[in-house]
Amino acid sequence: MIRAAILVLLLWAPAASAAGPALLLDAEIPWTEPEASFGGFSGLAVTDDGRSFVTVSDKGTWATGRMEREHGRLTGITMTGHGPLHEISGTPLDGLNVDAEGLDLDPQGRAYVSFEAFHRVRRYDRLDGPAASVPPHPDFARLQNNSGLEALTIDAEGTLYVIPERSGALDRPFPVYRFRNGRWDKDLRLRRDGEFLVVDADFGPDGRLYVLERSFRWLGGFATRIRRFTLGPAGLGDEITLFETRIGEMDNMEGMSVWRDEAGQTRVTLISDDNFFALQRTVIAEFVLAER
Secondary structure: OEEOOOOOOOOOOOOOOOOOOEEEEEEEEEOOOOOOOOOOEEEEEEEHHHOEEEEEEOOOEEEEEEEEEEOOEEEEEEEEEEEEOEOOOOOEOOHHHOOEEEEEEOOOOOEEEEEOOOOEEEEEOOOOOOOEEOOOOHHHHHOOOOOOEEEEEEOOOOOEEEEEOOOOOOOOOEEEEEEEOOEEEEEEEEOOOOOOEEEEEEEOOOOOEEEEEEEEEOOOEEEEEEEEEEEEOOEEEEEEEEEEOOOOOEOOEEEEEEEEOOOOOEEEEEEEOOOOOOOOOOEEEEEEEEOO
């Protein structure tokens, strides 16, 4: 069990206009556990109105936890379960198959996970059970080794979306792969803006698509950005930047969940990937959406 006091909060100014919507940092909690396989978290789904969560790791593990709150604000984290993800055969993942990146839950509560290296999507009816196959798009086999299916999200109708980390060029949009009625399409594009790369995405309770992006420099560290889009007949539009940090202001934030709390506020929860590196941490940061 981990109980952590809220760190001193720096309300970084987002790149959005002062008159527009913005994400305001509400809590930032470090999370540690003694297990050697703890860390590397890259996907996140907050459940039960913010009382619990599910996450997956790039070492092929899953973890569940309870979120402790005071008046809605996150104050502590307790891990409630932890174990390996499995192959379709039921054996634990190993080798190049372990790199879980994206995670979301469908309306039936089943977990969908996207992977890098062996680029694929799998369904888990139980996190500790065998995987079920999701047919691949032909493009998946051609994705870069360390830049595969980073972002995975499911809309209210159960349609699955995955986005690779890289687009292939600074002026090239990110392809958005959509799986519905048993078939993939690639009709959607996400505008690329600068050096930021996609690391996660989630449909919020407002039906809009929220995209978490990351930039990295060896001298300085990570920058984090969250953009929001409306999905309409013409594709992804109404783009707005809700939050953006400077290099080094946050850790390597890789997983995101967008949800509505009991007070009706939209909250955005992020989790960091510590890369199993001593100078990084696992952190859960939570924001409140201010529609100004």
